[in-house]
Amino acid sequence: MTAATDTRRAIDAVWRIESARLIAGLARMTHDVGVAEELAQDALVAALEQWPESGVPENPGAWLMAVAKRRAIDQFRRQERFARKAEELGRDLESRAEPEPEVDDIGDDLLRLVFTACHPVLSSEARVALTLRLLGGLTTDEIARAFLVPETTVAQRIVRAKRTLARKKVPFEVPQGAELAPRLSSVLEVVYLIFNEGYSATAGDDWMRPELCAEALRLGRVLAHLVPKEPEVHGLVALLEIQASRARARDGPAGEPILLLEQDRSRWDRLLIRRGLAALDRAEALTDRLGPYALQAAIAACHARARTADETDWRRIATLYGELGTIMPSPVVELNRAVAVAMAYGPEAGLELVDALATEPALARYHLLPSVRGDFLTKLGRHAEARPEFERAAELTRNQRERDLLLARAERAAEQAGF
Numbered sequence: 185m186t187a188a189t190d191t192r193r194a195i196d197a198v199w200r201i202e203s204a205r206l207i208a209g210l211a212r213m214t215h216d217v218g219v220a221e222e223l224a225q226d227a228l229v230a231a232l233e234q235w236p237e238s239g240v241p242e243n244p245g246a247w248l249m250a251v252a253k254r255r256a257i258d259q260f261r262r263q264e265r266f267a268r269k270a271e272e273l274g275r276d277l278e279s280r281a282e283p284e285p286e287v288d289d290i291g292d293d294l295l296r297l298v299f300t301a302c303h304p305v306l307s308s309e310a311r312v313a314l315t316l317r318l319l320g321g322l323t324t325d326e327i328a329r330a331f332l333v334p335e336t337t338v339a340q341r342i343v344r345a346k347r348t349l350a351r352k353k354v355p356f357e358v359p360q361g362a363e364l365a366p367r368l369s370s371v372l373e374v375v376y377l378i379f380n381e382g383y384s385a386t387a388g389d390d391w392m393r394p395e396l397c398a399e400a401l402r403l404g405r406v407l408a409h410l411v412p413k414e415p416e417v418h419g420l421v422a423l424l425e426i427q428a429s430r431a432r433a434r435d436g437p438a439g440e441p442i443l444l445l446e447q448d449r450s451r452w453d454r455l456l457i458r459r460g461l462a463a464l465d466r467a468e469a470l471t472d473r474l475g476p477y478a479l480q481a482a483i484a485a486c487h488a489r490a491r492t493a494d495e496t497d498w499r500r501i502a503t504l505y506g507e508l509g510t511i512m513p514s515p516v517v518e519l520n521r522a523v524a525v526a527m528a529y530g531p532e533a534g535l536e537l538v539d540a541l542a543t544e545p546a547l548a549r550y551h552l553l554p555s556v557r558g559d560f561l562t563k564l565g566r567h568a569e570a571r572p573e574f575e576r577a578a579e580l581t582r583n584q585r586e587r588d589l590l591l592a593r594a595e596r597a598a599e600q601a602g603f
Contacts, residue, residue, distance in 0.1 A: 191236045199228055202245040203321035208293035210252055211356050217300055218346035221318060223259075227252040294319075295410045296356050298403075302371040305352050310345040311374045313338050319406075320399045330396050331381060332388045368411070372420050372477060375403050379424050385583055392435065397428055408463070415470035418463045419478025425460030426484040429453040441589050445493040457488045476512045479504055498528035515544040516552075523556060531563040551580035555590060558597070567601035570594075 203224060210220035227248040241247040301315045316322045316330075324342065328335040348354075359367040382396025404421040411417055433447040464485055467478040474482065483504045490496040505521035518541055526534020538557050547553045558573030574594035578587045 191240065192232075194240050195228075195231055195235060198231075198240070198244045198248075200321040202248060203228075204294060204297065204319045205245065206248055206252060207318050208297040209249060210256065211297060211300070212293050213253075214256065215356050217297070217318065217349055217356070219259075221346070223252040223255050224248070226255045292358070294406065295358050298371055298407065298410070299358055299367055300349065300354060300356055302367075302374045303349065303354050304367070304370045305354060306345050306348060307341075308373070308377060310341045310348075311370070312377055313341040314345045315374050315403070316378065316399065317342055319403060322399070326395075330393055332386075368414060368416070371407065372416060375400050375407065375424075376420060376477070378403070379427070383427060388583060390439070390583075390585065392431065394431060397424075397431065400424060401428055413470060415467040416475040416477050418467035418470065419475055419481050422460045422463035422467060422481035423477055423484055425456045425463060426481060426488050429456035429460065429488065435585075439585060441585050444487065449491065449493075452488070460488065461485060474507075476508060479508045479511075483508075496527070498524050502528050515541055515546045516550070519547070519550075519553060519556060526560055526563075531560040535560040535564070549580055551577045551586075551590075553577075554580070558593065562593075562597060562600075567597045568603075571597040571601060571603070 206224045206227065207217070207220045210223050211217050214220050214223070230251045231244075231248060235241075297318060298315075301318050302311050306314065312331075313327055316327050317324070322330075324338045325335050328338040331338070358364075378396055379400030382393040382398075382400060385393050401421075401424050404417075404424050408417050408421045429452050430444070430447060432453065433449070433451040434442055436442055460481065464478065464481045467474065467481070471478075483501050486497050486501050486504070502521060502524035505517060505524050509517045509521060518537065522534045522537035522541070525537060535557070538553070538560060541547055541553065554573040555577035558570040558577065561567070561570035561573060571594050574590050574597060578590035578594065581587050581590065
């Protein structure tokens with residue numbers, strides 16, 4: 185039983201490592217992401233059947249690719265219109281001792297797969313699910329548990345996404361010229377969304393979902409290797425590295441949230457901070473005008489460089505949020521700027537900015553607006569006014585840990601108000 189369990193764990197590990205490259209290589213041959221994933225899954229099933237008896241092969245990636253290619257040949261042979269392609273694949277399989285793509289092709293294939301899975305023709309939810317499935321090797325169940333949605337919902341998103349790519353005849357290629365920037369923006373957005381959901385879970389009982397942060401960070405690093413001359417890619421990686429460095433300090437023994445200014449900075453991961461700052465340096469070296477991810481990384485770097493919360497350069501942060509709001513106007517950015525302004529120039533200045541956002545439709549059900557307002561009112565000694573703000577924020581959040589924190593703040597405000 186132990187040997188079988190060890191083999192299964194080995195297969196799971198191999199799949200996580202090799203699945204993206206396997207699917208990418210097969211998609212290059214078949215020009216269909218859905219078919220490529222099915223072939224890869226067939227190879228995985230074969231491994232599950234054979235490796236417990238034969239053992240894990242010396243080159244498991246090559247073994248999986250060989251099996252998948254043979255399945256592709258069988259499939260093409262059943263479809264006469266692909267006869268010529270089957271012959272070509274057959275010659276390729278027979279001529280190689282190690283039937284993997286060449287090293288240079290691996291990077292190209294992965295990059296094509298990234299741009300295909302993150303194509304703007306798909307909804308953001310579909311892009312996230314498909315990316316985690318194809319590039320992260322996560323099962324539909326794992327994705328569903330990470331985002332607290334039914335497994336059938338994730339399965340339907342993935343199926344619809346693959347059908348949409350096929351119906352729209354989305355080419356399996358890296359966009360060139362003027363098409364690259366908007367498509368790269370879509371890719372970065374997907375990685376950013378995955379990380380954010382892991383860093384501050386939208387709903388459920390957990391404050392964070394570390395596995396999603398780790399997956400987004402891995403995808404970001406892969407992308408930086410594949411397109412090393414794009415400053416925003418390094419900007420995003422810098423942001424994720426620095427944010428991830430705080431993970432161990434963001435919750436207490438019982439899983440309760442610990443806010444940034446109250447964190448034990450000795451628990452921040454200095455290696456991740458160094459990696460993040462290095463990535464930010466690379467982004468700054470590649471451009472004279474930082475993009476939104478690099479600007480957010482620069483803000484995160486201000487926190488990372490401060491040895492204590494009191495040493496934080498809040499004026500610099502407020503300026504950076506101003507620059508971010510110029511290139512990416514957003515009420516959420518303005519709310520964050522208000523926090524920085526309050527820290528730099530006093531809560532009265534921050535409250536003025538927050539009150540100006542009160543009628544923003546995009547923030548009508550955004551729990552952080554009343555939460556921030558409650559914080560400013562508390563600092564101004566207006567505890568009676570702060571209490572309902574924290575209670576309103578608690579009503580709006582769907583995360584239980586955050587709700588508990590906000591209700592505790594409401595209770596403290598009530599006590600300080602003499603209720």
